Amino acid sequence: MKAADLFYAGGPLFMSVVTIWGIGMLVFTAQKVIHFFVQGKVTKNGLGLILLFGSLAIVTGFLGQAIGLIAAFNAIEVAGDISPSLVAGGLKVSMIVPVYGTLIFILSLIAWGILKEIYVRKTEKLS
Template sequence: MKLVELFYMGGPLFMSLVTIWGIGILVFTAQKLIHFFVQGKVTKSGLGLILLFGSLAMVTGFLGQAIGLIMAFNAIEAAGDISPALVAGGLRVSMITPVYGTILFIFSLIFWGALKEVYTRKSEKLV
């Protein structure tokens, strides 16, 4: 399966929102890395934004899943008798957005942890 297909299967609205939060993670991480390599220092301000955007990505993914499941259950209720294979396929599709959001959250934790460690080590050298 191609990534573009997964994007549209997961629902363009919520997948787009999760992608925007992922771009925020990259922007603030790049900003901190530029400060580190150009100025030789990492400030604590703004580090929390990396974690915030990661959290937003994960929560938006789970919100997209919840709304999708509610819509799917309404359709199942209206249709009546539905095959288990159809329900299983719908559940599989509903997991795309939260998995994407959780992966971005994991990356934000890694970036945040690494930059926080650099900040802590730089602070200890100054003392």
């Protein structure tokens, strides 16, 4: 499956919101990299924002999944008897947004951890 197909299968609304949180995380990560390496500023300001945007991505992903599952279960309730393969397909699609949010969260944890370690090492050198 192509990335664009996954994006639309996961639901453009929640996938777009999770993407916005991911872009925010990348912006603040790039900002801290520039502060540390280009400008030589050693501050802790903004490190928490990297984790905040990653956390928002995963939470939004799970919210999107919950809302999608509620809608799917309502449709199943109205339809009555449906095939197990149809339910399995719906459950598979419902996992797209949380997986995407989790990937962004993992990237934010990695970026935050690396930048925090760089901050600690640079402040130890200054002491």
